[in-house]
Amino acid sequence: MSDTDPFNTLNETASTSAPAIKVDHLRFHRRHAQLASPFGNGWFARKAEDFARFFGTPVFLGAQTLIVIAWVGVNSIGLVHFDIYPFILLNLAFSLQSAYAAPLILLAQTRQAERDKAHSDADAEHREALAIANTQRQEQAAQTSAQIMELLTQNTELTALTKNLTERIEVLAAELHKKLLQDAA
Template sequence: MTTTTSDTKHALPPVDHLRFHRTHAHLAPTFGNDKFALRAEAFARFFGTPTFLGAQTLIVVVWICLNLLGVAHFDLYPFILLNLAFSLQAAYAAPLILLAQTRQAARDKAQSEADALHRESLAVANSERQAQAAQNTAQLLELLEQNTRLTEMTKALTERIESLTSEMHQHLVRKDPPNA
């Protein structure tokens, strides 16, 4: 952003709106920054989606239908293998979800601290602007009083000049014309 005046050019630095959040940037990825961490986070986020729930329901329905209708008999009625699959899924899903919640809480706390710093910065800037406005108001009142005094003095001087002009005019008019 550049502002130009008639005398000089001033280049204002760009405002970094995220300056209070940069100190907490390391908390952005839930599980870290490496490839495994990014995939683990994506997997943890996928658990709560309608796509995951629909796909899991479809797999369970197909699994049960295949075993009950006699197409395949790899897991008979008590569905022990299906139960084992759900237990295995829960064993991995629960820690990922808990880790995601813990890291999200840390990110929320860091975000809250950054927002508090930003609000404090705004409050300080607002106080400075109010102090500057009060100072400007006091200066304007002083200038207004000086202007009023000068106006009164000008009026008094104008009246005095008119009075002296009138006296001079009367003095000059009363004089007898010179005899020639």
């Protein structure tokens, strides 16, 4: 993967008690990296995508409108006569533009749909992985809770046993004390 690859981003998270762990947040999208550019990854692909994107901008529409007004104005006023009134050459230019623009735009839309589907699939896999991890964490929490409850029960039993033994020792100490006082008297 190149440095300019949009899928080549690794985020690091660090904890105070553990060393830094590299987490690849886009790991489910990684296998769809070939769809990152709608026309591929070469020079032509970048230029074709830029061209297809440019067709829908206000700059393109404004520039095209100015060119058409200038074209019609220059030919109607009579400054030059390279395309007379029916403006057949202008019509041919629009047809040529449409012949190239339409397939580029359709190709961009098709590839965008493929990217959207791939991202949707990767997101679904990510959500499923999160659900599985959450279920595992919940099971582990339930086991930990059960262990804690068992330890609390054992602690309660030991505390009760300690109390009973303490009371028993107190009774025995009192009896021994009484016995020693009787023998001494």
